[in-house]
Amino acid sequence: MTSAQIFGARAAPWLACLGLLVIWQIAALLLKNDSFPTALAAIRAIPLILGDKEALINILASQRRMTIGFAVAIVVSIPLGLMMGRSRAVASFFNPLLMVIYPVPKAALMPIIMLWLGVGDLSKTLVIFLGVSLPVIYHSFEGARSVEEKMLWSGAAMGLSAAERMVRIVLPAALPEILTGCRTGLVLALITMVTSEMIARQSGAGNILFNALDMGEYDLVFAMIIIIGAMGICLDAMFEALRRRLVKWSEPQFDMPLSFS
Amino acid sequence: MTARAQDLLLGMVPLALIIALWQALVSFGYAPTTLLPPPGLVFQRLARQLVTSTFEQDVAATLFRLFAGFLIAVVLGITIGIAAAASPLINSAVRPVVRVLAPLPKVALYPALLLLLGFGHESKITLVAADALFPILLSTYYGASTVEQKLVWSALAAGTTPREVLFKVVLPAAAPSILTGCRIGLVISCIVVFLAEMITSTDGLGHVLVTAARTFQTVDMFVPLITISLLGLVLNGALGALRSYLLRGFPDV
Numbered sequence: 001m002t003s004a005q006i007f008g009a010r011a012a013p014w015l016a017c018l019g020l021l022v023i024w025q026i027a028a029l030l031l032k033n034d035s036f037p038t039a040l041a042a043i044r045a046i047p048l049i050l051g052d053k054e055a056l057i058n059i060l061a062s063q064r065r066m067t068i069g070f071a072v073a074i075v076v077s078i079p080l081g082l083m084m085g086r087s088r089a090v091a092s093f094f095n096p097l098l099m100v101i102y103p104v105p106k107a108a109l110m111p112i113i114m115l116w117l118g119v120g121d122l123s124k125t126l127v128i129f130l131g132v133s134l135p136v137i138y139h140s141f142e143g144a145r146s147v148e149e150k151m152l153w154s155g156a157a158m159g160l161s162a163a164e165r166m167v168r169i170v171l172p173a174a175l176p177e178i179l180t181g182c183r184t185g186l187v188l189a190l191i192t193m194v195t196s197e198m199i200a201r202q203s204g205a206g207n208i209l210f211n212a213l214d215m216g217e218y219d220l221v222f223a224m225i226i227i228i229g230a231m232g233i234c235l236d237a238m239f240e241a242l243r244r245r246l247v248k249w250s251e252p253q254f255d256m257p258l259s260f261s
Numbered sequence: 262m263t264a265r266a267q268d269l270l271l272g273m274v275p276l277a278l279i280i281a282l283w284q285a286l287v288s289f290g291y292a293p294t295t296l297l298p299p300p301g302l303v304f305q306r307l308a309r310q311l312v313t314s315t316f317e318q319d320v321a322a323t324l325f326r327l328f329a330g331f332l333i334a335v336v337l338g339i340t341i342g343i344a345a346a347a348s349p350l351i352n353s354a355v356r357p358v359v360r361v362l363a364p365l366p367k368v369a370l371y372p373a374l375l376l377l378l379g380f381g382h383e384s385k386i387t388l389v390a391a392d393a394l395f396p397i398l399l400s401t402y403y404g405a406s407t408v409e410q411k412l413v414w415s416a417l418a419a420g421t422t423p424r425e426v427l428f429k430v431v432l433p434a435a436a437p438s439i440l441t442g443c444r445i446g447l448v449i450s451c452i453v454v455f456l457a458e459m460i461t462s463t464d465g466l467g468h469v470l471v472t473a474a475r476t477f478q479t480v481d482m483f484v485p486l487i488t489i490s491l492l493g494l495v496l497n498g499a500l501g502a503l504r505s506y507l508l509r510g511f512p513d514v
Contacts, residue, residue, distance in 0.1 A: 016357035035376040092268035097275045103493020104486055105452040108459055108467065111474035112482055115296050191366040198368070198460050199471075210460075213372045221372050228369040236364035 035218050042222035049223055055208055059227070062193055062204040065121055069128030070189045076129075077136035077185075078178055082170055084137070085144025098134065106131040107195035119202050124193070131192035132185040139181025143174030176250040179243045186239055190232050298480045307484050316469070320488065323454055323465040326382060330389025331450040335443060338394050342401025342439075343431065346408075363395045371457060385457040392453045393446035397439070404438025405431055437511060440504045447500055451493045455485075 021039045028038040037045075049055050084091040106127050117123040147170050155165045171178075197206025205228060212220035280300050286292045287299040310316040345355040367388060374384040408431050416426050432439075458467025466485040473481035 012353075012357035013360050016361045020358070020361065033377070036373075088268070089271065092271045093275060094272075096269075096272035097279075099494065099497070100276065100490055103448050103451040103497070104490045105455045105459075108455055108470060108486060108489075111470065112479075112486075115477075115479065187364050187366065191368055194366055195368050195456050195460075198371075199456075209369065209372055213375070218376065221376070225369050225373055229365045232364045232366045233361060 037219050037222055041219050042226055045219035045223035046226060049208065049220060049227065058203050058208060059205050061121075062197065062206075063231075065125045065204075066128055066189050066193045069125045069193075070132050070186060072125075073129045073132035073185065073189075074136060074182060077133040077181075078140050078171075081137040081140025081178070081181075082144040082166060082174060084141045085147075085174070086166070086170060091141070094137075098137065101130075102134060105195075107192050107199055110196050110199045114200060119200055124196050124200065124204075127196045128189050128192045132189045135184040135188060136178070136181040139184070140174060140178045143177030143181075144170050146177075147173040176247045179247060183236065183239050183243065186235055187232060190228070190235065194228060295477070295479060298483065303480055303483045303487070306480050307487055310484055311488075319465050319469050319485075320492075323458065323467070323489075324492075326385045326389060326457075326465070327450050327454045329382070330386045330454065331393050331447060333386070333390040334393035334397055334446055334450070337390070338397030338442065338446070339401050339439060342398045343405050343427065343435075345398075346402050346405035347427070347431075359395070359398065363399070367392045368453070368456065371460060375461065380461055380463075385454060385462070388457050389450050389453050393450045396445040396449065397442040400438045400442025400445075401435060404435030404442075407438075408434040437508060440500070440507065444497065444500055444504075447496055448493060451489060451496070455489050 021043075025039040028036050080094070084094055109130065110123065110127055113123040113126060117126065151169050151173065152165055155169050160168065193204070194206040194209070197204035198210055199206075201207050201210060205224070209221060209224045209228070212218075212224060283297070283300050287294060287297055341355060345352045370391065371384070371388055374387050378384040378387060412430050412434065413426055416430050417423070421429065454465070455467045455470075458465035459471050460467075462468040462471075466489055470482055470485040473479075473485075
């Protein structure tokens with residue numbers, strides 16, 4: 001790749017952002033709808049939210065819940081997925097359960113969980129945990145299943161115990177797939193966070209969004225959408241950078257996210 | 262007993278365990294019935310609700326939004342995906358936009374859609390379509406761009422027009438990947454339609470749940486959740502059957 005091409009690849013997402021904002025601006029100017037502010041007006045409203053101390057604390061609290069939920073989900077789901085991938089019995093034990101849970105919107109469990117655990121951090125974190133774990137389990141499962149059998153045999157022949165084989169052969173071999181799952185999970189964590197706050201309507205980023213909608217402060221609504229969107233894009237880009245570093249050895253992958261289940 | 266039946270039986274164990282634990286929590290008094298109604302009561306209510314016309318209307322509203330959004334996503338996703346794989350020009354335009362839009366949490370757009378499209382079907386359908394679009398688009402693109410180039414070349418050399426190459430070579434070769442994307446998109450549609458209805462709606466399964474939650478009718482809160490789970494299972498099964506019909510003759514799908 002020439003340096004011009006590298007520059008082009010780096011600049012393209014920024015250009016795309018800019019392009020989308022310009023389209024928005026033009027559409028808003030054409031529609032002249034009171035409830036659809038221009039992109040510039042929305043961007044001007046961003047400092048209003050980020051400058052407000054209470055809103056900032058709310059957003060940071062949301063992020064903390066998201067991080068905890070995501071971390072716990074990863075710690076639990078990766079070993080489970082790997083075990084499912086290596087053992088047929090474990091897989092057939094958990095598969096139907098996961099299939100039943102899959103189409104249930106995790107944020108929709110919010111009202112029920114709130115009844116049991118209250119409206120506090122615990123229930124919101126639990127919902128995020130549930131949302132993240134399924135894709136991570138699924139991708140770890142797929143990754144562990146496609147590990148080459150011969151490597152495991154040679155590991156066993158060289159005297160590795162089952163646990164050692166899991167950590168030293170299966171885990172690294174499945175890592176690219178696992179990280180794809182984590183990337184999906186990260187975006188899902190953000191989605192679940194926002195949705196659960198939209199439903200519980202007590203604090204957090206989702207609540208700010210709908211409060212602004214109820215008050216008719218449309219600039220703030222759209223500013224908050226930009227903030228949440230930027231969070232998603234930044235988190236994804238950061239994770240992608242980390243992923244590249246960790247699995248540099250694997251085949252050059254697709255640079256677009258493959259699954260967003 | 263065949264291995265398959267054994268697997269199925271093993272899979273029923275955790276489901277049975279959960280229902281048993283649920284029942285035990287209620288019958289030994291660890292959870293008050295107002296917070297956790299016994300499973301028998303919930304399934305009874307589900308069976309009774311399924312034949313009432315109001316509940317059926319709610320299910321129908323949900324299904325309509327789900328399918329409308331999903332179909333829009335399928336058509337757009339496959340078209341854009343194939344176009345991006347076929348033409349470098351379109352690719353260079355689509356790729357950065359997708360990179361920016363795919364990780365964007367689409368639910369955050371919902372308030373904007375409400376303001377622009379109103380509180381009716383349109384805003385919910387758009388949200389479902391926006392959310393289901395990306396997995397379908399990405400897997401179509403992936404499937405179409407990994408089609409063996411030699412196949413396309415030999416078809417062209419044999420005198421097939423580019424249009425026919427699309428329908429006779431590229432689409433069939435990309436079909437497994439496209440269908441995987443559709444499956445993910447379908448599950449997402451189920452989830453999103455429910456959430457959208459929970460946030461603001463006057464009908465649909467999500468609205469049933471919210472109404473029940475506001476009036477603390479715990480039994481009625483479980484019913485829509487179980488219904489959406491069953492719907493997801495049925496739709497997933499239907500798509501799986503369609504897949505094995507469409508992909509008959511493909512090795513190992």
